[in-house]
Amino acid sequence: MVQKPTPISSVRSRADNWTLRQLSEEALANVLSPYSRSRWFTYFVVFLGMVFVATRGVEWESLQLQLSELGAQGRNVVLVESAIDGAPATIDRLSCEALTTVLGVERAGGVSDATSQDFVQFGKSVQVYSSSTTLFPLLSRANILLGRSLLDLPPGEGSVLLGDGWSATALVSDMQPDGIPTNTAVLGAFSVEEEQLTACLVVLDPYQRAEEAMPQLLSQLKVRNHPVAASPAIRDLVNPVDQYLARFSRSFPIGIGLILGSVMALSIRSRSSEIATYRLSGTGRSSASVLLFFEALCLTGLFWLSGSGAALLILGFNLALLTILSELLVVAGVAVFISNGAAYLVLRRSPIALAKDR
Structure with missing residues (x-):
């Protein structure tokens, strides 16, 4: 009887009979496990979410200070x-x-x-x-x-x-x-x-x-x-609200989404041998694709949660909160889109070709 290749510790050897629940649990284990190869990237995503919101908080408080000073002047x-x-x-x-x-x-x-x-x-x-x-x-x-x-x-x-x-x-x-x-x-x-x-x-x-x-x-x-x-x-010589809405950094969510998505894509590319282990253990291309999609959702979800928590802590409930939450969703959406594109390109290759990337 031919022995199947032994997968890494986080991978369970099985035929391609993954359920969505099992795939989601596997994705969570890959992202959140302290022994995961990508744990430092997980920490980076959480940190990035907090830093993004902190910069937005500084911009918002600057606008409030300007409006307060002008308001006192009538x-x-x-x-x-x-x-x-x-x-x-x-x-x-x-x-x-x-x-x-x-x-x-x-x-x-x-x-x-x-x-x-x-x-x-x-x-x-x-x-x-x-x-x-x-x-x-x-x-x-x-x-x-x-x-x-x-x-x-x-x-x-x-x-x-x-x-x-x-x-x-x-x-x-x-x-x-x-x-x-x-x-x-x-x-x-x-x-x-x-x-x-x-x-x-x-x-x-x-x-x-x-x-x-x-x-x-x-x-x-x-x-x-x-x-x-x-x-x-x-x-007003210049309306501070118009200045705030027209600021260059308003386009940052898309830019940060592109950066985060690109880093996630590089992470997937660097895990070719790990993905090959899944594939050689009997995991089909569609299941592997769903697994990588769930991992992307977990990572961007952590980004959104860390950013949301920082927004509530820094800003509380005000007009800026809904805007920042929607910007976090934009970042997450762009990152997931790019990550899925990278996963598609990687999974097009055969498991043997992926294994040679060791």
Whole structure:
């Protein structure tokens, strides 16, 4: 009786009666075993996934920092007022506050003309404004807000406002961007009788383009007496979101997929003798092809899992997470495609020819 060649330790000698479950288990053993010849490549794939996400995280945090700095300068603030100097328009307050329901709008509302009042802890002639609760959500929790620059306390912290013979409980407001003049003022809510405004302030989502949003904002307002115009507190010379979307590194997923796939292809090519052992042990070409496909799925799956874990750790749940997860899938897809092409070319050769590659 002729003895079959003895395969390497991870290979079970059998006729070609592999099931998909057995092939998947064999692929996992080949990829994850600490004794596997390709274990260092497995470690490299995991490391590559984490490094890729780390670079994406740096880019995302850089964009957030840029948007935060520009936002503090009033990039997201749009002022709607009369288009004619010296001729105030009349804007319906409810229509202004209703802009908060428009996609891309974070806050909207009116701010009254400033008056001044003396306070014990802040001195004389402190500016006082009335405003909409839709523009200052903290006004729904307290009747009075104190500008963030008046007190060195965190936003939302309670304090006591002392006037001439009276006192009131107040909350510290968030720091407002340029274009909303309340950081050094005392702020109260509009009374129900305040139905008309001369100006409407809108704070946009930082990813929203003000020029694109302004026509829709104007169309939603109910205006009388004179036409109104919208203008941002500052205008972008270069939109940082457009820069981020047009960056060269946006094409990196395909490039990394090509690199990872090429390395996987070289790994398959270097395992010719191991593949020959499978084939000479009775494994058919189709089963060997499925085995190599499962190995590619395992490797790219490890890449995706390591990258996904790093993304959750670095970025948490935000807009960038879904983009990065989809980019990881692109890398994995390209790598599997190239790896399958290499496997097809290797498996076209006879087992004897593969064995001679030892």
